[in-house]
Amino acid sequence: MKTSEFDFDLPEHLIAQHPLSDRKQSRLLVVHKNTGELEHKHFYDIVNYLKPGDVLVRNNTRVIPARLFGTKEETGAHVELLLLKQEGDIWECLVGNAKVVKIGSIISFHDGELRAECIEIGDKGIRKMKMLYDGIFIEILERLGNVPLPPYIKEKLDDPERYQTVYAKVKGSAAAPTAGLHFTEELFKQLSDKGIIIKDVTLHVGLGTFRPMDTDTIEDHIMHSEMYWMDQDTADALNLAKKEGRRIITVGTTSTRTLEAIYKEYGCFKECHGETAIFIYPGYTWEAVDCIITNFHLPKSTLIMMISSFATKELIFKAYNEAIKEEYRFFSFGDSMLISNE
Structure with missing residues (x-):
C-alpha cells in the first residue's frame, strides 16, 4: 500500500x-x-x-515544557533538544543541529543550571542524553523549558x-x-x-x-x-x-x-x-x-x-x-x- x-x-x-x-x-x-x-x-x-x-x-x-535551547560547551554552537522519552535521568531526544552533538558532547542550558551529556547516537537526529543538575528535574524543566508546539503552528500561544x-x-x-x-x-x-x-x-x-x-x-x-x-x-x-x-x-x-x-x-x-x-x-x-x-x-x-x-x-x-x-x-x-x- x-x-x-x-x-x-x-x-x-x-x-x-x-x-x-x-x-x-x-x-x-x-x-x-x-x-x-x-x-x-x-x-x-x-x-x-x-x-x-x-x-x-x-x-x-x-x-511537559520539553523544548530546550542551549549551547555546546566546547564550541558555543546552538543546540535544541526536544525531550521524548525518559529512563530516569536519561532522555531520548530529538536534537536540532544534531551533527555537532557527538558522544561526550555536553549541552548547557541557562548558564549551566541544567546540562546534558550525549551518551548514545541514534538515527535521524535522535540522541540519548544524560541530564546533569542539582535539585528536582521537573522543577528545573518547568523554569527553563518551552511547550513544544507542532511546527505547522507559527503563531505564539498566549x-x-x-x-x-x-x-x-x-x-x-x-x-x-x-x-x-x-x-x-x-x-x-x-x-x-x-x-x-x-x-x-x-x-x-x-x-x-x-x-x-x-x-x-x-x-x-x-x-x-x-x-x-x-x-x-x-x-x-x-x-x-x-x-x-x-x-x-x-x-x-x-x-x-x-x-x-x-x-x-x-x-x-x-x-x-x-x-x-x-x-x-x-x-x-x-x-x-x-x-x-x-x-x-x-x-x-x-x-x-x-x-x-x-x-x-x-x-x-x-x-x-x-x-x-x-x-x-x-x-x-x-x-x-x-x-x-x-
Whole structure:
C-alpha cells in the first residue's frame, strides 16, 4: 500500500493557528461509518451522540515544557533538544543541529543550571542524553523549558494551558492528545449525568507526532514506540462493557492506540504498563474500540491511516473533502470528528 494514497491538498489558511476561546464551540463532523452519512454539528453536541452505559476513554497525559535551547560547551554552537522519552535521568531526544552533538558532547542550558551529556547516537537526529543538575528535574524543566508546539503552528500561544486538556494530569508528553482539547468540565458533567462512564489511561505522546513518514510503502514504515499505563479500575470498566455489549469510545488516536495494543496483547483489558509500537492501517482487525473522537490529521500521516482503517479510506477521504469544502479548521487547534458505529 502506497503512502501517497493517503495524501490530500489542504489550503494553508485551514491550518488552525490558535485555539478557540471556548473549547466546546469547535465544529464536529459526525461520520456514520455504517451508512456513510455525514452531519455537521458543534462539539457541544457530542452529548447527543453518546448514550448511557457507553465508556468514554481519555488520555490523561500532560505536556511537559520539553523544548530546550542551549549551547555546546566546547564550541558555543546552538543546540535544541526536544525531550521524548525518559529512563530516569536519561532522555531520548530529538536534537536540532544534531551533527555537532557527538558522544561526550555536553549541552548547557541557562548558564549551566541544567546540562546534558550525549551518551548514545541514534538515527535521524535522535540522541540519548544524560541530564546533569542539582535539585528536582521537573522543577528545573518547568523554569527553563518551552511547550513544544507542532511546527505547522507559527503563531505564539498566549496561554500554554490551552495546549493541555482540562483533565491533563500525568506529566510526560512532548505533544498534547489534541482530540481532548475540545472537552470542558461542563461537558464531562453533562456526560456523567447522562450515564456515560468516563475513564482514563495514560500514553505519553512522543516522536511520531513530529516525524512524517519517509517510506514510499506503508508496510516499510517503522512505527515509533510510546509508554502507556492502564489501572485496574479502567480495565474492570472496559471488560464489563465488553461483556455486556456496551460501546467503548476513545478520545483521540492515543487512547485508541493504548486500548488496541493492550487488547491485542492480552485478549482483554488489564492493569498494566509498557511500551507499544502498534501500527494501525487499512487491513487491521479492530478488537477494542467501537467509536473514535478525533481531530483532522496531516496528509500521509500514520494517524489518517489509523482512522481510514477504522472506517474506510473512501469514507474518511469523503469526510475530509467535505471538511475542506466547509472550511473546517485542521490539525492540533482545529475542529473535530466523531466516527460513530450508530
